[in-house]
Structure formats: C-alpha cells, structure tokens
Amino acid sequence: MTDKLKIIDECCVDSDPANDPAIGQKGKLFIKTYGCQMNEYDSTKLAALLEHTHELTTDPQHADLILVNTCSVRDKPEQKLYSLLGRLRELKERKPQLMIGVGGCVAQQEGEQILKRNAGVDFVFGTHNLSLVPSLVSLRTRGAPPQVAVDYRDDWEDLPPGFGTPNRVSVxxxxxxxxxxxxTYCIVPTTRGSEVSRGLEEILREIRLAVHRGAKEVTLLGQTVNSWGLDFTPRRRFSELIYAVAEVQGLERIRFTSPHPQEVRKDFIDCLASTAKLCRHLHMPLQSGSDRILQAMNRNYRMRRYYEIIDAVRQRVPEVAITTDLIVGFPGETPEDFNATLDAIERVQFDNSFSFMFSPRPGTAAAAMKDDVPSEEKLRRLQVLQDLQFEITTTKLGGWIGRSVEVLLEGPSADEAGLLAGRTTQNWMVNLMEAAPSGVKAGDLVSVQIKDRSRFTLRGSLQGTAKGEAVDFSAATA
Ligand code: SF4
Known part of the structure; x- marks a missing residue:
C-alpha cells in the first residue's frame, strides 16, 4: 500500500468526487501562485485535480477554497506569503466556511510551523503532495483537524495534465x-528533492493533449532541463527528447528552460542547430562572471566554458537570443568580481537578464557564509548591472525595427484593448498596432512588420500569415 492510500484509509475518507455530496454545487477556487514557472505549472495541476468540485475564480472574496502556492527562492515571496495569510485570516473571520491550503516550497520546508503561525490555515501540502489536495479538502470539510502532508511523493501519473499558462496557445x-x-545559494534541492526525469511517452502524451486543445507552442520545464534522462538506465539524452517532441503533429514551436552549462554537450548544440521547431532563444543562467564566485556558488563551470558554449551556439544558430540570470552581492563578491560580471554582460551581449541581490535562504550552504556585501552596495551593484543590461536590450530591440518577423499570436495585447499580441521565436513580445482582420486569432503564426519598440517589447503591423499568405484586411475589426 502506498503512503497516500494509507493516509486516506486511516482517515476513512472517500475522496471519489462522484461520492462527494458537495458535487452539483461546485465551490469557487482561488489560487495564488508565487515564484517560478514550475509553480505556475503545479497550480494548473491543482486546478485540474479539483475541477470536479471547484471552478476557478479570479476574486479571492468569492472563493470557498484558497490555495497559496509558495516560493522560498527569494526573500520577498516568503514575506508576501505571511502578509497574505494575515489578510486571508481577516477574510476567514468574515466568512468562516472559507478553506485555506498552503503548498509549494515554503510549505515543504516549514510544514507544521505554518499551521502554528497562522490559525486560519486548514492544510499544508508539500511540493510532492499535490495529488493529496482533494483528500485534504474532503477531510477538513468533514470536520477533521488541520492537516499537514509533506512526505508523500506523487508519481507522475497521480497528476492530471495542467499546462501552466493562462492561454492555451503556449503551454x-x-x-x-x-x-x-x-x-550553494539555492533551496530547490531541499524543497523539490533529487532530480527525477519523467518518462518520454508520458511527456509526449501531455504535449499531444495540449496540442489537441489548441496549443501551438510548448515550453519544457526542468530545474536543469537538459539533464533530463541522465537518471535513466540506460541514460537518455535531452536532445533525444527534443527530436521526439519535434515530431508531434500540429506543434509549431518548442522552448525549454533552464539548461545548465555543465550539461551542454555537442549533441545539445547540434540539436539546437538542426531542429526547426526549436525557438531561437537560449536562456542559460550564468549567475556571476567571476570564476572565484562561480566556485563559491558551486556552479560547476567557469567563464571560459560558458563563453565556448555561447560562441558555439551563436555560430550554429543564426539570430539566437541569449538571456540569463545573475546574482549580485554573493558572499565574498569584491568590486573586481562584480566587474567581471559586467565584463561578461558586455562580452556576451545578453538580449536580457533577470538579476537579483543575494539574500541568504535558511537551509542553504550560502546562509552559513558571511553575508559581507552591505545592502546599499548590493543595491548599487544591481542598479549598475541593470542600467548596462537596459542599454544593451534597448539596442537589441531597436535592431528589429523595420524588419519582418514571425509572431505566434497568443492573445490580447497588454498595450491596448482589442489588439492582439504574440512572441517572436527569440521570445520578444510583439504588440500589434492595429486591429487584426476577424479571421486572424490567437494561435496563428503571422508575419509582422516591426515599426517601434517600448522598454521591453516591440510594436508592429500585421503583414500576412507566416507562410506568406495574404490576410484580408478589409475584414478588420476594431
Ligand atoms: S541548478 Fe542550482 S540554482 Fe538551479 S535549481 Fe539546481 S541548485 Fe538551484
């Protein structure tokens, strides 16, 4: 008997939705997601697990069940969690039947402490316990005391498909x-455990289902996505997976995030260069441009290797966009180390980067190091780095003006109501400047003439379909 079955049996709970008296009057579910794309993905799995009993609402005031999917990678999401739980407790005082569950990385780490610190929380579930959530809801509905489930490990097949993005075009x-x-700075190995690859057939099944529901683009997710298959016997290669995904009929584009430089080998670069469906975008975390700091971070590559990879990719994949993640103010980072990071940004000319100030996370090796860069200095370094990046990004964006690009339309533009937006293969967001003809919709691959840019996005006019077919502009709607 699995641990999961034991939990359910011991509590004498019938978790079959068909036998739940509440069915027929679905409750309202609000999910608040902090952190990374993996959490967004898990949140859609939660929505799918509960779809027999709850429908999603975007307003927590209307919810009967609120799930908070937490992140502990950086300081702020954790602080935000505790302030959110304070506000939710007030909501619960006004609406006592409201149920609150807390999951994700903070839940995995803190477990029962969350119940002790927050009287309004009904249950806590860990990163490998998503499939238990319907049972936890049932238990509380039937009067059981507040629950904590952080030990059970879901099998992949315990979870229904959930595609992690609000639009169905890109999943x-x-x-x-x-x-x-x-x-040394990262809590993920503690909160998410050792790496486990998902079976190829199961991945393909989920992608085929997404395509059947209208998806045109898939982003493959993994903490070190390109080490997929190394835990299988015999080992399998990430490139093998990409070639198999590229065979899925109806799928137009493939992305992945995030690869680790240590696992980049020749077959990976060959695959980037030879797979037409793979987008021309490589997001490869660097973290620091100083070998000394990379070593202190336990990043198992040095700058020479990182540059070799970038040069090889640039040579083999025309017009590839390269983005990265960077940390400033890691323990022991001297002005020279920081300058090495600036040099790396100049040398690589990243199209964009996500940059953060180091903050120690309890339970990591770096938390035991002396956090010796003062906060004001961290902030100053971050500003210098971001100013440099902004300059490069602005130049890169400007380089697209006047060119025709292929855009996968994803949905409404954030720029202006009634207009559509989508992304280029390099992952630049493009907002259309005029209303599209009525036949043009999210999910279409179109050709767009770029006319302008804003801070981080492009703007342009629809020219036709990406295959060169004309679009009937006489049918344009405002
Ligand atoms: S590669 Fe490093 S930063 Fe990324 S999830 Fe693993 S431990 Fe964390």
Whole structure:
C-alpha cells in the first residue's frame, strides 16, 4: 500500500468526487501562485485535480477554497506569503466556511510551523503532495483537524495534465522534478528533492493533449532541463527528447528552460542547430562572471566554458537570443568580481537578464557564509548591472525595427484593448498596432512588420500569415 492510500484509509475518507455530496454545487477556487514557472505549472495541476468540485475564480472574496502556492527562492515571496495569510485570516473571520491550503516550497520546508503561525490555515501540502489536495479538502470539510502532508511523493501519473499558462496557445510541460546540482545559494534541492526525469511517452502524451486543445507552442520545464534522462538506465539524452517532441503533429514551436552549462554537450548544440521547431532563444543562467564566485556558488563551470558554449551556439544558430540570470552581492563578491560580471554582460551581449541581490535562504550552504556585501552596495551593484543590461536590450530591440518577423499570436495585447499580441521565436513580445482582420486569432503564426519598440517589447503591423499568405484586411475589426 502506498503512503497516500494509507493516509486516506486511516482517515476513512472517500475522496471519489462522484461520492462527494458537495458535487452539483461546485465551490469557487482561488489560487495564488508565487515564484517560478514550475509553480505556475503545479497550480494548473491543482486546478485540474479539483475541477470536479471547484471552478476557478479570479476574486479571492468569492472563493470557498484558497490555495497559496509558495516560493522560498527569494526573500520577498516568503514575506508576501505571511502578509497574505494575515489578510486571508481577516477574510476567514468574515466568512468562516472559507478553506485555506498552503503548498509549494515554503510549505515543504516549514510544514507544521505554518499551521502554528497562522490559525486560519486548514492544510499544508508539500511540493510532492499535490495529488493529496482533494483528500485534504474532503477531510477538513468533514470536520477533521488541520492537516499537514509533506512526505508523500506523487508519481507522475497521480497528476492530471495542467499546462501552466493562462492561454492555451503556449503551454508548459514539466519533464523533470528536483535538482542534483546543489548550488550553494539555492533551496530547490531541499524543497523539490533529487532530480527525477519523467518518462518520454508520458511527456509526449501531455504535449499531444495540449496540442489537441489548441496549443501551438510548448515550453519544457526542468530545474536543469537538459539533464533530463541522465537518471535513466540506460541514460537518455535531452536532445533525444527534443527530436521526439519535434515530431508531434500540429506543434509549431518548442522552448525549454533552464539548461545548465555543465550539461551542454555537442549533441545539445547540434540539436539546437538542426531542429526547426526549436525557438531561437537560449536562456542559460550564468549567475556571476567571476570564476572565484562561480566556485563559491558551486556552479560547476567557469567563464571560459560558458563563453565556448555561447560562441558555439551563436555560430550554429543564426539570430539566437541569449538571456540569463545573475546574482549580485554573493558572499565574498569584491568590486573586481562584480566587474567581471559586467565584463561578461558586455562580452556576451545578453538580449536580457533577470538579476537579483543575494539574500541568504535558511537551509542553504550560502546562509552559513558571511553575508559581507552591505545592502546599499548590493543595491548599487544591481542598479549598475541593470542600467548596462537596459542599454544593451534597448539596442537589441531597436535592431528589429523595420524588419519582418514571425509572431505566434497568443492573445490580447497588454498595450491596448482589442489588439492582439504574440512572441517572436527569440521570445520578444510583439504588440500589434492595429486591429487584426476577424479571421486572424490567437494561435496563428503571422508575419509582422516591426515599426517601434517600448522598454521591453516591440510594436508592429500585421503583414500576412507566416507562410506568406495574404490576410484580408478589409475584414478588420476594431
Ligand atoms: S541548478 Fe542550482 S540554482 Fe538551479 S535549481 Fe539546481 S541548485 Fe538551484
């Protein structure tokens, strides 16, 4: 008997939705998601697990069940969780039947402490316990005391498909869980466990289902996505998976995030260069441009290797966009180390980067190091870095003006109501400047003439379909 079955049996709970008296009057479910794409993906799995009993609402005031999917990678999401739980307790005082569950990385780490610190919480579930959530809801509905479930490990097949994005054109599909790298600043190996790859057939099944429901683009997710298959016997290669995904009929584009430089080998670069459906975008975390700091971070590559990879990719994949993640103010980071990071940004000319100030996370090796860069200095370094990046990004965006690009339309533009937006293969967001003809819709691959840019996005006019077919502009709607 699995641990999961034991939990359910011991509590004498019938978790079959067909036998739940509440069915027929679905409750309202609000999910608040913090952190990374993996959490967004897990949240859609939660919505799918509960779809027999609850429908989603975007307003927590209307919810009967609120799930908070937490993140502990950085300081702020954790602080935000505790302030959110304070506000939710007030909501619960006004609406006592409201049920609150807390999951994700903070839940995995803190477990019962969350119940002790927050009287309004009904249950806590860990990163490998999503499939238990319907049972936890049932238990509380039937009067059981507040619950904590952080030990059980879901099998992949315990979870229904959930695609992680609000639009169905571009979806996430998880290909592995956990991480074996143990970067000294990162809590993920503790909260998500060792790396486990998902079976190829199961990944393909989820992608085919997403395509059947209208998806045109998939982003494969993994903490170190390109180490997929290394835990199988015999080992399998990430490139093998990409070639198989590229065979899925109806799928137009493939993305993945995030690859680790240590696992980049020749077959990976060959695959980037030879797979037409793979987008021309590589997001490869660097973290620091200093070998000394990379070593202290336990990042198992040095700058020379990182540059070799970038040069090889640029040579083999025309017009590839390269983006990265960077940390400033890691323990022991001197002005020279920081300058090495600026040099790396100049040398690589990243199209964009996500940059953060180091903050120690309890339970990591870096938390035991002396956090010796003062906060004001961290902030100053971050500003200098972001100013440099902004300059490069602005130049890169400007380089697209006047060119025709292929855009996969994803849905409404954030720029202006009634207009559509989508992304280029390099992952630049493009907002259409005029209303599209009525036949043009989200999910279409179109050709767009770029006319302008804003801070981080492009703007342009529809020219036709990506295959060169004309579009009937006489049918344009405002
Ligand atoms: S590679 Fe490093 S930073 Fe990324 S999840 Fe693993 S331990 Fe964390």
């Amino acid at each position: 996430f599909v998880s290909i592995s869980r956990g991480c074996n790298k143990n970067c």
